[in-house]
Amino acid sequence: MESWRTTAFIFLQWVLQYVECREVSLPSGPLYRVAGFPLSLPCSVSGYEGPRTQDFEWFLYREDAGGRQIGVISTRDRGFPYAPFQSRVRLGEVRVERDSGDRARLVVQRLRAEDQGRYECYTPSTDTRYQGNYSASVIVKVIPDTLQISHSRSLSSQPLMEGSELQLTCSAAVESVQHTHLSITFGVRGGGAGAGTGATPGAANGGQGHNLREVISIGRELGVVPGRSGDYERRYKDGEISLEKRRGIAEGDRDLYVMKMAAVAPRDSGSYFCEAAQWILDPGRGWERIAQRTMELGNLTVQPLADTLTVTTTPRGEVTLSAGSPLSLTCEVGGVGGGARSALLVQWMRRGTAGEGGAGGGAEVEVARLGTDGVVSWGDDTSRGGGGSMEKEAEGRYTLRLFSAHPADSGVYRCVVSVFAGRRNPGPSSPATITQRSEGVTINLKTKEVLVSSVAELARGPLLKRGNTVSLLCNVSVVTTGPSRVEVQWLMKRDAPEGEEEAPDEAAEGDGRRPLVMLTYEGLSRFYSNRSEVSVDRLAPTCYRLRIHGARLEDQGHYVCVAEVWGQDPHGGWYNTGARAESDSVRVYLYARATDLLLIPLVVGVSSALFVGVVIIATVTCCFMNRLARQRSQK
Structure with missing residues (x-):
């Protein structure tokens, strides 16, 4: 047992001694580096005793020096470098950079051919x-x-107009016996710093100003990679930015790299450059950049569309036309740039009518639009089927025509242009780059003088009772010249039951009235509810009748008739003249029927008779029983 413990103790001490042994590490070699570019050799030490900050010394064994040792640099001895390196160390071209106390790297800023050899870190x-x-x-x-x-x-x-296409080219090549890869990067420096034209060797960050942004690149693994800053990734996915490699035509020709931006934006302004880098895969399986050159491509200034876009209408100011006259409005768009590369959405909008106070009255509605796909569509306000046209007469010139303008077409017209810079076929949800409105042109339509009045009344007859047919008459008087027609609409406001508040009517207007039925100027009935008990007709040229069949309690209320006059234009089309008259309200009250009036007395009478009969029978029965009881007791 004792010998086993001794053996285990000796083995443990041996393991601890092995673990704590000093070990110095350098990358695996051989390492291939390019003359004129940096060399960086990281060296680390572990398993040491003493202070955490260790010293490092580098030696070089040149192949042509027969294995003779040359001191390069030391962290503890300023006089360490040998003659070939003394001036380079003094100038900082050869130096030591510490990563930590036990990790440091030898940096040779510009390698020379005579720097080849075996480097030792001690x-x-x-x-x-x-x-x-x-x-x-x-x-x-x-x-x-x-x-x-x-x-x-x-x-x-x-300057390049916003939405224009940008194409930058750069050719690069490398000839090496070793297997190396070439990466190409297009980038931009913000601020529009001055740019030269010469190619200069540099370090990884050499000559690159502040606010540097990589636009797109072909990486060391030969794949296209968009820049991570800004919105370059999104634009690359949307196909707005691309990078293409084109092979040289003849042997020895350099490959050509072409970067395209489909539509530049103001944020793309800056100083552009092309960077070529040579990469090699070290024995440690890590990629190392061994050479790099940057070519300045010049400054780009993108002029925003907001500074150049103009939208004007012809005619300008105020135009007065007679009803039925043709109306022609032209919208001229300038300063778009990019030619046919930018899609345009052109809309004609109208606000207010002559009867609404011109520019200030009414909501703005869309009259017509010419979409980005070239299709014309009409707004709900002017869908008249053949009543007008909208077309592109020339580049930047769009015309709206109404063949026969009516008073309802009066108002302030504006041309609204939305530009999709650099996009020929934007999607339905794609936001416009910029939208601009023209100055308004006021269109007034002169109409012939029309006087109209309306009077509503109940038709003569017996008292109105529930279940009867209620007839209401509307007498209309029109004074005008030329052909005219009348359109009559009936409105109704219900009476609330006594002692109760009036329930809100969803179909009612702001004043509590709701439309019932209309007799159009064409003689057609238009119902606003599903009630089949209502009908409307024309009894005489100036008399219109509303009938409510099988009237019920909910039909009680105040009724109004509204008359609107339609005139005929020179082309035979009918239009609303705007002349309108509203009658005073007529109250409809329904009385109870005779059967309803007799029902309550009949019920009361029958109930009283039954009660009296029961009382009499009960009294007689009680007296008879009392008398019979007395006779039995006397016997």
Whole structure:
């Protein structure tokens, strides 16, 4: 048992000593890096004793120096570098950057061909015992710089209209014996900083100004990746931004990369660049960027549509026409840009009528629209079937025509234009880039003078009782010139039962009246409820009758007739002249029927007779029984 414990103790001490041994680590090699670009060698130490901040020393063993050691740089000795590195260390081109106390990296800002060789990272001991690995080495191969980038033309200094298409090209190539990948990135710097035209080598962040945004790229794994900032991901999914690689035509030609923006927006303004990067897969299975070049493509200024879009109407101001005259309005749209690449929705809106106070009266309604798909549709207000047209006469010129204008067409007309910048076929729910309204043009329609009056009364006859037919007459008088017709509508307001509040009527208007029936100017009856007991007819040229068959208690109330005059235009069409007359109200009260009046006395009489008979019978029976009882007692 004792020997077993001794063996276990010795094994545990050996394991602890092994775990606590110093170990220095470098990336696996060989590492291929490009001359003129940075080299970064991370070195870490673990399992050490002593302070947490460890010192690091780097040595280089050149292949052409026969294994001779050259001191590169040290974290504890400023005089450590050998002659080949002294000036470079002093200028900061070769330096040490610490990630933590036990992690540091050797950085060579610009590699030279003579920097190729085996690099050793050595950590001076701070341990009580000399155990473990105090250094590690890795081979670095310096390969020539073959990365090339260029472009055929730069952005012009002229502003680009919002919604216009932007196309940027960039050609790049790399020739390397090693297997490397090439990534291409199109980006923009905010603020519109000045841009040069030369290609310059640089570090990962070299020469990149603030507010840098990647627009789209072909990554190191050869897939297209949209920028994560802004809305580039959404625009890429919607097909508004794309990046295409085109192979060179002849052998040795560089590949061409073409970035397209279907519709630029003001937020796309800035200084654009193309960046080409060469990548290699290190033995540690990590991708490393070994070369990079940036080509400035110029400044882009996007002019907002709000600064250029104009919407005007012809004629302007105020126009007065006679009823039945044709009406023609033209909407001219300018400053859209992008030509046929931007879809337009053009609407004609009208507010108010001559009888509503012109510009201030009535709600604004849509008269007609020319959709983005080129289809014309009419609003509910002017759906007259062949009564007008709307068409695109030329680019930016849209005309609304009413073949025969009527007083109902009076009001203030405006042309409303919605622009979908850079989108030829926007979806139904796609928001417009900008919507702009024209100044209003007031259209007044002169009508012939019309005088109209109406008087409502109950038809003569016996008292009205429940179940009878109630007849109401409306006498209309019209004074005008030319043909005319009358349209009569009956309105009714119910009487609330005595002692009760009037229940709200959902079909009633604001004043509590509800429409019952109308006799149109064409002689057609139009009912506003499902009641079949109501009818309307014309007894004489100026007399109109409303009949309520089988009248009930809910038919009691106040009745009004409203007469509207329709005139005929020179083309034979009928229109509402706006002349309107409303009669005084007539109250309808229903009396009870004779059978209803006799019912209560009959019930009372029968009940009283029964009660009296029962009392008499009971009294006689009681007296007879008392007398019979006395006779028995005497015997």
